[in-house]
Amino acid sequence: MQMLAAHTSSGDTMSRANTLLQLGDIRVALSQHAKAENLFTRALEDFKCIGDEEGQEKALCKIEEIHNERARYREEKLSQQQLLETHIHNADWNSKARAWLRLGEIEVARSEYGQAEEQFTKVVLFSEGIDGEIEEKALIQLGKLLWIQGRHIKAEETYTKLLGAETKDQSRPARASTLYRLGEIHLAISSFTKAEEYFKRAIDIQRTVHNQKGEARVLLQLGDIRQKQHKLTEAEETYGEALAIYQSLNDELGGRKALARIEKARQSLAGGVPAPKT
Known part of the structure; x- marks a missing residue:
């Protein structure tokens, strides 16, 4: 972000546009697609200003990839919701928990953090009836979500609970993380x-x-x-x-x-x- 500020102040539009693309790629890697699209759109505007057709094509391709990814997420979200409906009247808590976990991951990718937190929290609330591995994954995702929102106290509570949920093996890499x-x-x-x-x-x-x-x-x-x-x-x-x-x-x-x-x-x-x- 410091690089972006420097390019903005210097008026170096080409460098700023390329930096925006790089920052967008980072957001994609973090599954923050809404923020990534905003960065790619800003890069596209800069490329248009300087008449860089190759740059415009790059930015447009990245925006299209995000739209395609969102379409896939919409389809998968519907699929997971249908899966939950099939288990609504039975006691298969592991299947329900896996669906909640995946729905939470999808909502994170859509930058719908409130809905994501709701799904991860469901897994944690019903932890007594599910596999420990599923609970750990939900706690990891919930902790990351709270961390990126700057909710440090809640994030600490979540990671402390995760520390207690993990295996007693002190050398486990997950414990170090x-x-x-x-x-x-x-x-x-x-x-x-x-x-x-x-x-x-x-x-x-x-x-x-x-x-x-x-x-x-x-x-x-x-x-x-x-x-x-x-x-x-x-x-x-x-x-x-x-x-x-x-x-x-x-x-x-x-x-x-x-x-x-x-x-x-x-x-x-x-x-x-x-x-x-x-």
């Missing part, structure tokens, strides 16, 4: 001690299962905590650990993220950022 999400939530609300606790638990699991990329990802967040606390030397060291892992994996994108954070920490150190009051 949940701990990471809880760390993100506490970092967002400046609850640094809790955030660090969750991130460290996530790192322990990532190391146990030898997931180096996952470990580096969490190290970046730990560095962010120390950066926000003005513990700049510690932040730089933590980012350095992440950088070393990314370099060993030949992960250029991850390496660039770590280097950018290291540079920021060094700039803050050079600028003499004061330590926070205790």
